[in-house]
Amino acid sequence: NEMYAKDISRKVRSTKKLLAQEGKFANSRAPYGYRKSKEDKHKLIIDENVSRIVEYIFEKYLEGNTGRAIADNLNRKKVPTPNNYYYQSMNKPNPYIRDKNQWSSGTIINIIKNPVYYGAIANCKRKVKSFKNKDIVYLPKEQWVVVENMHQPIITKEQWETAQKINVNNKHEGLKRRCNGEMNIFSGLLKCADCGANMIFNTKHYKSYTKEYYRCSTYMNKGKTACTHHSIDYNIVYQAVMDDIRKYAVLSEKDEDKLIDMLLEIQADFQSKNISKYEENIRKTKNRIREIEGLIQSSFEEKISGNISDMIFRCVSEKYEKEYEEQRKKLSYLETEYESCRSAKNDISGWLKKVKLCCETNNLTRELLVSLIDHIDISEAHEENGEKSFDISITYTFGQQNAEGKTYALMA
Ligand SMILES: [Zn+2]
Structure with a gap:
């Protein structure tokens, strides 16, 4: 029976992954600002009722407002939260009592982080640990499957990317206001x-x-x-x-x-320096992965020949496996960064x-x-x-x- 459950669980996961790779929308509920097309439930179309709210959120965020400030504003205007809006349109009561009608900084930041708004589908953002343990683990960005140009965007890709930079910069200290109420615009820079x-x-x-x-x-x-x-x-x-x-x-x-030529030259130089930095890092990481593989192999041989006890072997191999996992993740991150660095064409x-x-x-x-x-x-x-x-x-x-x-x- 366990075998069967495991199999089903794996099948559902791999179907989701397949849909994700094709850039199809695989979740049961459309993200706020969109709804599912009646003809094709894997396709998203703009929900004109609330897409303006999404635009407003990005606009305010790019101006330098924090998630908190934007949430407060929407609450003041009594705009229904995404959950509330969803259940209202389904004519069902909202089961998330906690959320009743309050936007939070988290709701705003989740919207800001979602590439769906520039027309991309990011699937496999999280996965269930296993068929036995239903805890959800959130995957790092590098492991998302993102496919662009899947549906009509609400904002541009450039706006989205700027918003991500702001989000990273804000993390260092939030965004403290100045005494006159203006933004402290250099936060994180x-x-x-x-x-x-x-x-x-x-x-x-x-x-x-x-x-x-x-x-x-x-x-x-x-x-x-x-x-x-x-x-x-x-x-x-x-x-x-x-x-x-x-x-x-x-x-x-x-x-x-003349200026554009000069800037292009500087950019190319900068890019090639960055590329070699990534290449060096990738090489080192690959070497370390090979090293760990060797270490795991030899500790296994030691165990077989009886030189180390089972317990020691388990401790040692657990430690190596953990580092192995980390190095693999690092490698995949470096490789994505390397690729995006190589393909980056800064629009001078x-x-x-x-x-x-x-x-x-x-x-x-x-x-x-x-x-x-x-x-x-x-x-x-x-x-x-x-x-x-x-x-x-x-x-x-x-x-x-x-x-x-x-x-x-x-x-x-
Ligand atoms: Zn210092």
Whole structure:
């Protein structure tokens, strides 16, 4: 009987996997914003009743609002939650009492993370452990099966990708608001030039004014033996970034073709460096996997010849198997990253368009920043003749550092 159950369980799983590889929608319920086509239940069509809410969520998120803030807003507007909406449209009571009519930060982030909204189907995001143990395990992103262009998108792929970057950056410290209620738009982008850790936003209130600044998180958490404070004012960072972006706009006004050629060259160079980094890493991981295979094999032989006890063998092989699993996962992650790095074509003219937008509006937004800039390294302040300056080194998404290619020093 167990054999039978095991077999059925395996069949259901492999059918799901097959549907997933073809990019077919294999879940019983359509994701919020879509419904299943009546003609083909594996096909999704836009649900016009609520697709506007999905657009709104992405729009607000790209502007720099947190999941929490967006959820609060939807709750205030009394928008039914995805669960509530689903059961309402089925004319059934919502069994998730806890969820009654409350959006949570988690609901929003799940929507943000779902590639379904740019037209892709990601299946096999989780699996049941086994036919006996029905616990659900969530698989890492690298193991998802994603197939693009499966149905009409609600947002663009570019918007989705920017939202993922924002999500990663927000994880470092959430998104603290500034004193005036505006977004702290650099969250997750600023790194300490000396220890590589994230810089964290802080405020300090004085009698006549409030200081808004970033400082090294290593220094904050482990004190001055680990790193120095690297404290830098919010406005100084803002101005330095704006100035540097403006330089690109000026260069492009002078001779756009020349600038694009230069940027393409830099990008190719950056890409080839990254590719060799991945190749090196993949080679090392493969070697380690072969090593572990050898170790497992020889401990097995030791057991057979009676040199080690069963118990020792079990301990040893368990340890190796665990590392083996980890290394395999690492390898598959590296290989996907390597592939996407090789196929990445950063859209340079799109990038320049955004640069110009920053300058025209004289405004940096979270969305523009995250899609223009990979990270910004902040040095400790230098002091000379009583004047303070910092090195602010901006790495743009295609690999170029500051316009004019040199480190930017700033007087404060
Ligand atoms: Zn540091």
